[in-house]
Amino acid sequence: MSKKVDKMMEEKIAQFVGVTGATVKDARRYLDKYKKVEIAVDAFYNEPVQPRQSSIPSASTSKLNDLFNKYKDSDGDDITISGTMQFCQDLSVDPEDVVLLAVAMELKSPRMCEWTRKGWVDGWKALGVDTIPSMKGALLRLRDKLGSDPEYFQKVYNYTFEFARLPGQRSLSSDMALGFWAILLPHGLQGGALAHINPRSDDDDAMIGVEEEGWREEYSDWWSEFITERNIKGVSKDTWQMFLEFVRTIDAKFEKYDPTAAWPSTIDEFVEYAKGGTVRFSSHLS
Structure with missing residues (x-):
């Protein structure tokens, strides 16, 4: 039972860190107090004084390579359809979820259901994650950014055409x-x-404020x-x-x-x- 509880807490901490960029210590402190990830994240952003982590957490190249090897084709060098389906299952995300377009751009996926080792390692390292739980947290952050940030939305939108x-x-x-x-x-x-x-022209006085x-x-x-x-x-x-x-x-x-x-x-x-x-x-x- 203890191992199961520890595993659940580890996943919650990874999600909290992925969303907020907080330290593991602060993540554990908020989760010990508020129990649920959503409530803890809300408290983190709403408390007046917050110890924030200024830099992206470091990610392990070896861990990312191990994950890549888990999903890549047995007779090839890339992750393709079968590996992508398994990866999505492990992330608990629908393969047609819009957030995967953001992931595709971040990992420089050359085309649908295809991931290269370099893109995989460099992309996840840039996001500061190297485990499935922390990737789940990164997906929450990317989903929010894709929906709310016009500039980021345009980048993902334009990448989608090439992808x-x-x-x-x-x-x-x-x-x-x-x-x-x-x-x-x-x-x-x-x-x-x-x-x-x-966009308004200078002589559009009648419409100003409307x-x-x-x-x-x-x-x-x-x-x-x-x-x-x-x-x-x-x-x-x-x-x-x-x-x-x-x-x-x-x-x-x-x-x-x-x-x-x-x-x-x-x-x-x-x-x-x-x-x-x-x-x-x-x-x-x-």
Whole structure:
């Protein structure tokens, strides 16, 4: 029983450290007092005086190599599909969870379900973790950052195109693109990373102080329907990247969209699709 309790505490400490960057000593102190990780983390951030760890914890190269060897193909040098599935199971994370896109960028994964030893070791060391429990903590931190940090969201979003594109292909298949939009957009909208940006001109006096609503969740469904109905086969890198800017800056009624600007034609056509006088569009904006 004692060994089981010690193991549970070790996992809690690793998660606490992964989220807060605190020392193991401070993690144990908060967990002894508050028991549950979520409550302890909340207390850590809300107490007026907190001994914070200023640097990223050091991670063991040998431990990371041992973990890599556990998951890599027996007849190859990389971790591929089977190892990735086992890794996700050990992390208790769905293989289609959006946070794994952030992990893919941090570990420089060359493509889906593929991890190199160098990327694995360097990436996890940069995050300061070297065990499954501490990696679980790092995933909590990355999930929050991906949802709330616009700059980080954009980095992961842009990396996703390269990561998901098939070797030798210049575009991303529409099915693949829609799948990634379906997990990225809701996460960014809910966390604030895709909060509306409303650029104003100097003569926009009448609008100063007025909060404009931008992209809505249902618009993501319209975008998916548009891509499917128009039978668009592939999404170019330009369309992928510009779509993110479009989502962040478009007004709720699409009234300020400038068709003469350098938007990809796919986005031009989508705006016409959305503004085409449909009952659906009018009812949502009334």
